[in-house]
Amino acid sequence: MSRKIGFIVNPIAGMGGRVALKGTDGVVEEAIKRGARPVAGDVARLFMRELEGYEEFEDLEFLTGPGPLGADVLREFDFSFEVLEHRKINYRKVRDAEIPDTTAKDTKELAGKMVDNVDIIVFAGGDGTARDVFSAVGKRVPILGVPTGVKMFSGVFASSPEDAARLLVEFLKGNARLVERDVMDLDEEAFRHDEVKPKHFGKALTPYAELLLQGAKEPTRTDESEDVQATVEALAEELGNGIYFLGAGSTVKRLKDLLGIDGTLLGVDVVEIKDGRARLIVKDATEKDLLKFVERNPRVVVTVIGGLGFLFGRGNQQFSADVLRNIPKENIIVVAAPSKVSNGIVRAYTGDREVDEKLRGYIRVRVSPWMEKMVRVV
Structure with missing residues (x-):
């Protein structure tokens, strides 16, 4: 029929x-x-x-x-x-x-x-x-x-x-x-x-059907806000010299504020850290801006979009397949409230099968000042 x-x-x-x-x-x-x-x-x-x-x-x-x-x-x-x-x-x-x-x-x-x-x-x-x-x-x-x-x-x-x-x-x-x-x-x-x-x-x-339909956007729970702040403070102290692509979202915005830069809440910023000082190089960067820095071995800091469960592919398309193809998976730093990774799964989708396959598997997610959780990327 x-x-x-x-x-x-x-x-x-x-x-x-x-x-x-x-x-x-x-x-x-x-x-x-x-x-x-x-x-x-x-x-x-x-x-x-x-x-x-x-x-x-x-x-x-x-x-x-x-x-x-x-x-x-x-x-x-x-x-x-x-x-x-x-x-x-x-x-x-x-x-x-x-x-x-x-x-x-x-x-x-x-x-x-x-x-x-x-x-x-x-x-x-x-x-x-x-x-x-x-x-x-x-x-x-x-x-x-x-x-x-x-x-x-x-x-x-x-x-x-x-x-x-x-x-x-x-x-x-x-x-x-x-x-x-x-x-x-x-x-x-x-x-x-x-x-x-x-x-x-x-x-x-x-x-x-399970795993095929995304959730809806959710904010960070109020009772986790202080824990997220402490986690971000610990991360800020650990970042070494180099170029960083700092992603979108309130969690990463806390990091930008702690680093003393005028970064965006909903965009991607390019930052250089040298001898403990952070300098904003590109505010609200485009895909082309990021591609200019991929040869400098940048590290990426992103969070998980609550409800949607995405690292890449929702609200941060500046991290395109061409950009992520040039960034080793070990250079991706994920920080998130525990509730955002409670099911042990996050998503990444660039539309490029080779890049998406590179991102799949397990990735470390910083969920507290002293703890990381292994989460599966699908």
């Missing part, structure tokens, strides 16, 4: 990540000026390539949007699909990039046209796309996010494009139960100024 899948791609989602814009809403031209290129289509292709490997689902039928909203990706694969030509998509040139004139209205309109005709809507985008899809369909049909954005704090996203395909297969087999997951979004302009202003938009129906 044929199963129908709604498929929507937000073609500009994720463009701001590697260039330190922490999102793409309203800043596409600035992202391109900084060297960003569209990534959503490539991530959607990873999803389709994984899905294509399941022979029992060769009879899947997709409903999708025109051109960059889904059809361009599906044309490269053997799935049957129908295009909902809701309007003509035009393009504009920004420097040497062709950018479609798509907006949130396109996502909402397409989702609305699909809702009564599909078993599930799969979308490639970030939190903004999740919000737009949910606003159009509510709980009338399950939704599943292929993660292509920057933040992705909502709980409707699979852990990776490949996991999204696996989760869809489990759903179609009847092996994934439907759960209610939070749809969240942040004020991106405030986010770019180191302010976290989350807003809850509701609970969507999403298929769930």
